[in-house]
Structures are given as C-alpha cells and as structure tokens.
Amino acid sequence: MTEKKTTAATRGPSDHTIRDQIVAAAMEYFSHYGFEKTTVSDLARSIGFSKAYIYKFFGSKQEIGEVICANCLTDITERLNAALEKSPSATEKIKQLFQTLAVAGCELFFRERRLYDIAAASSREHWPAAVQYEDSLREIVLAILRAGRTAGEFERKTPLDETAAAVYLVLRPLADPLQLQSSLDTAGEDASQLAALVIRSLAP
Amino acid sequence: MTEKKTTAATRGPSDHTIRDQIVAAAMEYFSHYGFEKTTVSDLARSIGFSKAYIYKFFGSKQEIGEVICANCLTDITERLNAALEKSPSATEKIKQLFQTLAVAGCELFFRERRLYDIAAASSREHWPAAVQYEDSLREIVLAILRAGRTAGEFERKTPLDETAAAVYLVLRPLADPLQLQSSLDTAGEDASQLAALVIRSLAP
Numbered sequence: 455m456t457e458k459k460t461t462a463a464t465r466g467p468s469d470h471t472i473r474d475q476i477v478a479a480a481m482e483y484f485s486h487y488g489f490e491k492t493t494v495s496d497l498a499r500s501i502g503f504s505k506a507y508i509y510k511f512f513g514s515k516q517e518i519g520e521v522i523c524a525n526c527l528t529d530i531t532e533r534l535n536a537a538l539e540k541s542p543s544a545t546e547k548i549k550q551l552f553q554t555l556a557v558a559g560c561e562l563f564f565r566e567r568r569l570y571d572i573a574a575a576s577s578r579e580h581w582p583a584a585v586q587y588e589d590s591l592r593e594i595v596l597a598i599l600r601a602g603r604t605a606g607e608f609e610r611k612t613p614l615d616e617t618a619a620a621v622y623l624v625l626r627p628l629a630d631p632l633q634l635q636s637s638l639d640t641a642g643e644d645a646s647q648l649a650a651l652v653i654r655s656l657a658p
Numbered sequence: 659m660t661e662k663k664t665t666a667a668t669r670g671p672s673d674h675t676i677r678d679q680i681v682a683a684a685m686e687y688f689s690h691y692g693f694e695k696t697t698v699s700d701l702a703r704s705i706g707f708s709k710a711y712i713y714k715f716f717g718s719k720q721e722i723g724e725v726i727c728a729n730c731l732t733d734i735t736e737r738l739n740a741a742l743e744k745s746p747s748a749t750e751k752i753k754q755l756f757q758t759l760a761v762a763g764c765e766l767f768f769r770e771r772r773l774y775d776i777a778a779a780s781s782r783e784h785w786p787a788a789v790q791y792e793d794s795l796r797e798i799v800l801a802i803l804r805a806g807r808t809a810g811e812f813e814r815k816t817p818l819d820e821t822a823a824a825v826y827l828v829l830r831p832l833a834d835p836l837q838l839q840s841s842l843d844t845a846g847e848d849a850s851q852l853a854a855l856v857i858r859s860l861a862p
Contacts (some may be wrong), residue, residue, distance in 0.1 A: 578840075612858065620855035623848055627831050632840065636782075644827055651824035654816065655859035 473511050476503070477525070480518045481567065489519055489571040516581075522569065523576040524583035530558040531590060538594070544602030548621075548656070549649045551598065555591075556628045556645035560638050563631045573631030591629055595621050599656075608656040617656070624648055677715050680707070681729070684722045685771065693723055693775040720785075726773065727780040728787035734762040735794060742798070748806030752825075752860070753853045755802065759795075760832045760849035764842050767835045777835030795833055799825050803860075812860040821860070828852055 479501040484492065494515050498505040512518045537550040563573040576584040596618045602608035608617075627633040628645055637644055683705040688696065698719050702709040716722045741754040767777040780788040800822045806812035812821075831837040832849055841848055 609858075612854075616851065616854070620851040623831075623852055624828055624855065627827075627837065630840075633831065633837055636834075636836065647820065647824040648827055650816075650820070651828065651859045652855070654813075655855045657861070 476501070476508060476511055477518065477521050481522050481525075481569070484519070484522065484572060485568045489515075489569070489575065494518075516575075519572050519575065520581050520583055523572050523581060526562045526567070526569065526573075527583050527587040529562055530555065531587065533558045534594070538598075544598050544605060544607045545653055545656075547598045547601070548653055549646075551594065552625060552628060552645040552649035552652070553642070555625065556634070556641040559628065559631060559634045560641050564635065564638055570635065574635070577630050577632035588629070591625065592618065592622050595625065602656065606658065609658045620655075621652055624652055680705070680712060680715055681722065681725050685726050685729075685773070688723070688726065688776060689772045693719075693773070693779065698722075720779075723776050723779065724785050724787055727776050727785060730766045730771070730773065730777075731787055731791040733766055734759065735791065737762045738798070742802075748802050748809060748811045749857055749860075751802045751805070752857055753850075755798065756829060756832060756849040756853035756856070757846070759829065760838070760845040763832065763835060763838045764845050768839065768842055774839065778839070781834050781836035792833070795829065796822065796826050799829065806860065810862065813862045824859075825856055828856055 480497055483497050483500050487496070492515075494508055494512075495505050497515070497518075498508050508518075512521075534551065534554045537554045538547050541547040541550050563569050575581070596614070599608060599614060599618055599621070603610050603614070625648070627637070628641060628648070634641060684701055687701050687704050691700070696719075698712055699709050701719070701722075702712050712722075716725075738755065738758045741758045742751050745751040745754050767773050779785070800818070803812060803818060803822055803825065807814050807818070829852070831841065832845060832852070838845060
C-alpha cells in the first residue's frame with residue numbers, strides 16, 4: 455500500500471484532507487450502492503465533486519476501493535493486536551486470534567459498513583492490501599507459535615513452518631472476507647470451535 | 659433428491675433413458691458454455707430437442723443443474739467411500755477424507771467437467787443435493803471419530819459432537835465447491851497439512 459499511496463499522491467494536490475474526504479464519502483456511497491456496479495461518475499455526482507477532480511486524487515475506482523479496503527484491514531489488524539497484547543498466554547492468543555478475526559471481519563465488511571463487494575473484490579483479485587494482510591496474519595501466527603513453544607505451552611516435534619502453515623489454513627475461512635461471507639451467522643461459534651481444535655493440536 | 663426425482667418423473671414419460679440423455683448432453687453443454695448465463699432454449703437448440711420436450715422431463719434449468727450436481731456429488735461420495743474402505747485405521751481414514759475430497763472436488767467440478775457455476779450455485783443456493791452431501795460428510799466424520807475412539811487411536815476427553823463439528827469446519831473449505839474454487843492450485847497440499855493438524859488434535 456505504501457507504494458500505491460505514493461503513486462496516487464503524485465497524481466494530485468498534496469492535500470490529504472481532500473483525499474480522506476473522498477475516501478470517507480466513497481465508503482458511505484459504496485456501503486449503500488455497492489462497489490462493482492457503480493462508476494466514478496456515479497460517485498462524483500453523489501458527493502458533489504466533478505469526476506475530473508476525483509481523478510486528480512485517484513487513478514481509478516479500484517484505487518479508491520483499495521484505500522477503503524486497506525483502512526478496513528488496518529482496523530481489523532489493530533483490533534487484533536490490541537486483543538493479543540491483553541492475552542496472558544500463547545493459548546489465549548490463539549483463541550483471540552480466531553475470535554477477533556471472525557467478529558471484526560463480520561462487523562467491518564458486512565454489518566457496520568456493508569462493503570461486501572469491496573471485500574469480495576479485494577480477495578478475489580488479490581489486491582495489495584489483501585495480500586499484505588495475509589502476510590501479516592501469517593507472521594502473527596508464527597510469532598504466537600514461537601512464543602508458545604518457548605513457554606512450553608505447545609509441542610515442538612512438528613516443524614514450526616509446517617504447524618504455522620496448517621494453523622493459517624484453518625484460520626483462512628475466517629480471515630478471508632470472501633469466505634467469511636458464507637458463514638456470517640455462525641462465524642463467532644465457528645471461531646471458538648476451530649480455535650479449540652487448533653489448541654488441542656498444539657498440545658505438548 | 660428422491661423427492662425431486664419423483665416430481666420430475668411424474669412430469670413426463672417414464673423413459674429414464676431420455677432423462678439421462680438430456681442430463682448427459684446438458685452436462686457437456688454447461689461445461690462449455692456455463693450454467694448461469696445459458697437458457698433451456700439454448701440447451702434445447704444445441705442438443706436438437708425442442709424446449710417443450712425438455713420441459714416434459716424437467717421443470718426448470720435448475721432442476722437439470724441439480725441432477726448434474728447430484729451426480730457429481732454422488733461420484734465424489736463413492737470415491738470417498740472406496741478410499742475409506744481401503745484405509746486400515748481411523749487415522750488413515752482422516753487423511754483419505756481430506757485428500758479425496760480435495761482431489762475429487764477439483765477434478766469433477768473444475769478440471770474434467772468444468773462445471774464451475776453449477777458448483778457455485780449449488781453451494782450458494784443450498785440446493786438439496788448440496789445439503790444432503792454436507793449431511794453425509796458430517797456422518798462420515800462422526801463415524802471415523804467413533805471408530806478411532808473405540809480403537810484407542812483418538813482422545814476421548816472432548817465431547818464427540820464438539821470434535822466432529824470442529825473437524826467438519828476444518829474440512830469445509832475442501833468440501834464446499836465454492837470455497838474449493840479459491841484454492842484449486844494448492845488443494846492437494848492444503849488437504850495434507852489440514853489432515854495432519856486434525857490428526858495431531860485427535861491424539862490421545
């Protein structure tokens with residue numbers, strides 16, 4: 455996203471406030487009318503800017519969508535880090551990892567903001583923010599496993615990389631907004647059951 | 659599907675051969691041209707039957723799609739049962755369960771027959787065949803866990819229902835064609851890693 459932001463910043467005035475205003479208005483607009491079937495013209499008309507003015511700040515509709523998506527994913531990551539910091543043990547961190555991703559993902563993409571199709575596009579089209587989010591989740595999984603192994607909470611027979619990859623696979627249906635969408639009603643409970651299974655798999 | 663078949667059978671001549679011919683031709687047709695964006699008229703024209711004649715046997719395009727989907731899922735279930743029968747232990751059955759679903763699902767819906775959007779519709783719209791398939795997989799998971807617990811291969815502290823529900827959740831991304839589609843390239847390896855994690859979670 456850093457690269458993306460730099461590119462976009464060179465396109466228009468260095469007024470971040472206007473960029474932020476457009477993003478906030480676009481988020482509101484896409485929540486109501488969807489992302490896939492609307493155009494930059496529709497958006498411009500609705501927020502009272504000219505299409506040309508919006509194009510001074512963003513190269514395409516997707517670029518606006520990517521910023522919105524990145525903001526949502528950053529929000530989820532921040533909630534996750536706050537929850538992990540408060541967890542006293544690696545076992546507790548695993549529980550929080552599954553629970554926070556399920557709850558925050560459901561809320562941010564589906565209940566509060568209803569950015570369904572931004573979430574879907576980001577995952578389906580591997581937007582940079584989505585790829586970066588995946589990478590950061592893999593890092594988080596690895597860090598929790600390392601801490602748990604060091605503290606003697608988790609087994610050490612299985613190669614660390616193998617365990618980390620498998621735990622991430624179990625987590626993915628909750629972390630990927632596209633997959634999360636198919637289990638919104640049960641995501642919270644699914645998260646508890648999956649975390650419990652993963653914790654049993656990590657027993658020394 | 660039994661109910662569905664009865665309904666359809668009462669609509670037209672009791673000639674199952676013609677039904678089967680239509681299904682076979684439709685499978686071929688949808689593999690090439692997709693399911694969502696084609697009509698019964700398109701299909702009729704392509705196979706040289708009148709639209710009215712096809713409607714003697716099937717109430718709607720979806721009804722044809724459901725039979726095709728049911729056939730695919732039956733095929734997967736048969737492959738799965740054959741693989742499970744050959745597995746000497748419950749642990750081996752868990753491995754086969756994950757592996758067979760991943761491989762057979764990829765082949766039947768995506769590589770050999772390319773019935774992507776029938777698979778997607780069946781899962782998204784909860785077609786009877788898809789629901790029945792899910793139920794039968796839950797039963798298979800439960801049976802393997804019971805056998806493994808009786809044989810002393812699996813732990814017995816966790817309530818059986820809880821373990822079964824969690825194992826099914828881990829299996830779901832491979833069993834659900836809609837979710838499988840997003841990981842076709844890695845499904846085989848994902849299946850091994852997930853099965854290994856599940857087996858570790860079941861250790862006594």
